[in-house]
Amino acid sequence: MLEAFGLAFRLVVSFDPDLYEIIGLSLRVSLMALLCASLIGLPIGALVGFTRFPGRGIIIVFMNALMGMPPVVIGLLLYLMISRSGPLGALALLYTPTAMIIAQTLLILPIVAALTRQIIEDLHAEYDEQFRSLSVSRGFALVTLLADARYSLVTVVLAGFGRAIAEVGAVIIVGGNINHFTRVMTTAIALETSKGQLALAVALGIVLLVIALLVNVAAAVLRSAALRRAYV
Amino acid sequence: MLNSLSRRGAIAALISAMLLGVSGGSYAAGEKVIVVQSTTSTQNSGLYDYLLPKFKAATGITVRVVAVGTGQALKNAENGDGDVLIVHAKSSEEKFVADGFGLSRQNLMYNDFVVVGPSDDPTELSGSGTAVDAFTRASQGSAAFTSRGDNSGTHKKEMSIWKAAGIDPTTASGSWYRELGAGMGATLNTTALMGAYTLTDRATWISFKNKQNLGIVVQGDPSLFNQYGIIMVNPARHAHVKQELAQTFIDWMTGAEGQAAIAAYTLEGKQLFTPNAE
Amino acid sequence: MSDVQHKSALLPLKVDGLHLTLGGQSLLCGIDLMIAARGVTVIMGPNGAGKSLLLRCLHGLLVPDVGQIQWNGMAMSGRVRRCQAMVFQRPVLLRRSVLANVRFAQKAHQLVDEESALAFLEDMRLADIADRPARKLSGGEQQRLALARALATRPDILFLDEPTASLDPASTRIIEDTVGFVSQRGTKVILVTHDLNQARRLADDITFLAGGKVCEQQSAEAFFSAPQSPQADDYLMGRLPEI
Numbered sequence: 193m194l195e196a197f198g199l200a201f202r203l204v205v206s207f208d209p210d211l212y213e214i215i216g217l218s219l220r221v222s223l224m225a226l227l228c229a230s231l232i233g234l235p236i237g238a239l240v241g242f243t244r245f246p247g248r249g250i251i252i253v254f255m256n257a258l259m260g261m262p263p264v265v266i267g268l269l270l271y272l273m274i275s276r277s278g279p280l281g282a283l284a285l286l287y288t289p290t291a292m293i294i295a296q297t298l299l300i301l302p303i304v305a306a307l308t309r310q311i312i313e314d315l316h317a318e319y320d321e322q323f324r325s326l327s328v329s330r331g332f333a334l335v336t337l338l339a340d341a342r343y344s345l346v347t348v349v350l351a352g353f354g355r356a357i358a359e360v361g362a363v364i365i366v367g368g369n370i371n372h373f374t375r376v377m378t379t380a381i382a383l384e385t386s387k388g389q390l391a392l393a394v395a396l397g398i399v400l401l402v403i404a405l406l407v408n409v410a411a412a413v414l415r416s417a418a419l420r421r422a423y424v
Numbered sequence: 425m426l427n428s429l430s431r432r433g434a435i436a437a438l439i440s441a442m443l444l445g446v447s448g449g450s451y452a453a454g455e456k457v458i459v460v461q462s463t464t465s466t467q468n469s470g471l472y473d474y475l476l477p478k479f480k481a482a483t484g485i486t487v488r489v490v491a492v493g494t495g496q497a498l499k500n501a502e503n504g505d506g507d508v509l510i511v512h513a514k515s516s517e518e519k520f521v522a523d524g525f526g527l528s529r530q531n532l533m534y535n536d537f538v539v540v541g542p543s544d545d546p547t548e549l550s551g552s553g554t555a556v557d558a559f560t561r562a563s564q565g566s567a568a569f570t571s572r573g574d575n576s577g578t579h580k581k582e583m584s585i586w587k588a589a590g591i592d593p594t595t596a597s598g599s600w601y602r603e604l605g606a607g608m609g610a611t612l613n614t615t616a617l618m619g620a621y622t623l624t625d626r627a628t629w630i631s632f633k634n635k636q637n638l639g640i641v642v643q644g645d646p647s648l649f650n651q652y653g654i655i656m657v658n659p660a661r662h663a664h665v666k667q668e669l670a671q672t673f674i675d676w677m678t679g680a681e682g683q684a685a686i687a688a689y690t691l692e693g694k695q696l697f698t699p700n701a702e
Numbered sequence: 703m704s705d706v707q708h709k710s711a712l713l714p715l716k717v718d719g720l721h722l723t724l725g726g727q728s729l730l731c732g733i734d735l736m737i738a739a740r741g742v743t744v745i746m747g748p749n750g751a752g753k754s755l756l757l758r759c760l761h762g763l764l765v766p767d768v769g770q771i772q773w774n775g776m777a778m779s780g781r782v783r784r785c786q787a788m789v790f791q792r793p794v795l796l797r798r799s800v801l802a803n804v805r806f807a808q809k810a811h812q813l814v815d816e817e818s819a820l821a822f823l824e825d826m827r828l829a830d831i832a833d834r835p836a837r838k839l840s841g842g843e844q845q846r847l848a849l850a851r852a853l854a855t856r857p858d859i860l861f862l863d864e865p866t867a868s869l870d871p872a873s874t875r876i877i878e879d880t881v882g883f884v885s886q887r888g889t890k891v892i893l894v895t896h897d898l899n900q901a902r903r904l905a906d907d908i909t910f911l912a913g914g915k916v917c918e919q920q921s922a923e924a925f926f927s928a929p930q931s932p933q934a935d936d937y938l939m940g941r942l943p944e945i
Contacts, residue, residue: 276504322794328810340797368490386609388634
């Protein structure tokens with residue numbers, strides 16, 4: 193373990209270009225996936241949390257269940273879609289960062305949507321009577337709910353980011369772990385493990401952990417600033 | 425006021441983080457690229473890291489290697505997800521070509537398989553003359569035997585030796601026979617932890633860094649010969665295959681330059697592959 | 703606040719045969735009411751009498767199973783409700799500043815009036831803390847803000863559901879003074895309270911509810927001197943009703 197920590201430290205301070213390339217791609221893929229999943233998942237979650245319609249209960253159960261979807265299954269399903277022999281094969285997406293972004297988007301979309309749904313629904317239950325009393329229009333109500341839930345939604349987005357950057361099963365299938373092209377932190381860890389380079393694998397894991405930690409520290413600072421002003 | 429300012433700040437930070445991330449990638453248009461579906465042993469040994477820069481310098485072609493087990497590599501190539509295939513299961517490769525998924529198959533290089541196990545060798549496999557003999561002993565001993573169990577080239581070789589020994593190890597699956605369903609590296613990690621025996625290709629073995637108490641117990645039997653083949657995915661079947669680039673790669677690999685480079689690649693002073701293209 | 707006196711076109715209020723059942727329980731059983739166009743109407747009654755439910759029905763937050771609520775002959779509609787405001791027993795404040803809460807209400811009513819928002823806060827002695835987060839205020843401040851927010855929508859009819867329950871005397875005083883003031887200025891106030899002294903101070907007329915029924919409805923003076931129903935008599939004397 194100590195060896196791994198030392199190695200992690202040396203890797204980071206040595207500014208090894210390969211390492212920074214891998215970190216850069218990890219961040220790029222996971223942040224893009226997060227952006228896509230948020231752009232799709234936040235509105236879906238908010239709408240399902242805000243509105244009542246037939247079949248809503250089934251959709252919620254479905255959304256919640258999808259949160260437990262194994263990454264490998266997502267990777268496989270996506271592979272079958274974008275393989276040259278699949279229905280979307282002509283797009284030539286397999287073994288590209290784009291495919292990895294799609295995979296991670298699909299992976300975290302249910303998390304973002306389901307958690308957003310819960311948060312918006314709870315907040316709506318709290319505000320609903322007051323909104324109706326104030327004759328707040330439905331559109332304005334939804335915007336207000338999203339705005340007032342923003343610090344909770346940051347946590348949702350972080351949960352999505354955490355899952356995206358940490359997953360390996362999906363991106364290794366659709367990305368192919370190609371050196372200098374689709375190799376990210378997690379697939380590099382898998383590769384070093386398979387080479388028996390356990391210390392290096394753990395060192396990469398530590399670097400990944402530190403990145404996740406930095407992102408969460410940033411969010412915690414944001415949230416505590418909000419807490420100080422009691423907007424939460 | 426403060427609130428809306430900090431919100432704007434947060435959004436700006438998020439967007440700049442995105443841009444920073446996005447600027448890292450490269451999708452140069454018109455770049456000459458081929459995808460090679462390959463077995464893990466060649467990748468894990470570091471062979472490609474040694475060969476591909478030389479190939480790129482000679483031809484300007486970027487080779488993207490997807491390293492998976494031979495079984496999966498064949499399946500991916502069948503689907504057209506690659507231009508060239510480098511694997512080590514000759515009969516499967518010939519079937520692949522016969523079924524029309526690949527153009528002609530050529531020998532590329534070889535090395536051999538070895539049986540590794542705990543250095544104190546509790547089942548005394550090192551005394552066995554042949555691989556069949558060793559496997560027969562392993563089936564009677566107390567120590568476990570781990571199998572890739574993933575339809576890879578190594579797994580196919582292992583199964584062929586069991587067959588030659590007249591043993592069906594899968595009936596003992598879960599007792600002394602452990603099917604891991606894992607890659608070679610993962611299998612070696614597990615084998616080291618369990619103090620078990622397993623079959624591995626020599627290149628992966630030499631480059632593997634977590635040997636712990638494991639050592640080679642059986643080697644040198646002609647039946648442990650490990651031939652790698654190179655095949656172009658059939659462009660008649662998959663029109664997107666970059667036939668010209670793929671042919672350039674295959675010609676280089678099987679030609680004088682590539683063959684010499686394969687022979688020159690060593691790890692810890694040991695040559696990992698012997699070129700044998702015709 | 704403007705000094706313009708106005709009498710709402712929505713009054714008087716007439717309620718006929720109101721029944722409300724929630725979760726299989728009959729909670730309002732045949733409410734008949736007539737509420738005058740002016741002054742402060744106080745709804746009293748023991749816990750569980752259905753006072754808050756009645757208020758919610760009047761405000762259109764709950765839809766009765768049977769019965770009619772007519773605002774000067776008009777049924778409840780979006781337009782009718784825009785002329786009403788309500789202060790709840792537990793204020794629901796947005797996760798934003800004090801001032802933003804008032805502005806939110808005005809925006810919902812399409813009243814964009816930056817200066818008046820502050821004026822409403824001043825009336826509630828909240829102008830100094832206009833930039834503070836609303837949910838960090840004390841209970842009294844929160845309730846005053848809820849009242850300021852309600853008044854900022856310039857309602858003809860103001861519903862108050864036990865607005866001073868568990869508030870300190872100072873906040874209670876500000877709220878009572880404001881209720882008296884807006885009532886005099888012409889806003890109809892319908893107030894639920896358990897505080898007999900508060901009812902004596904504010905009420906022009908009293909509607910007494912028990913067991914989901916109206917037991918009596920008369921002027922405050924008459925109610926406190928000589929309640930006509932045994933339920934009101936029990937309530938005023940602090941006796942538990944006999945079952």
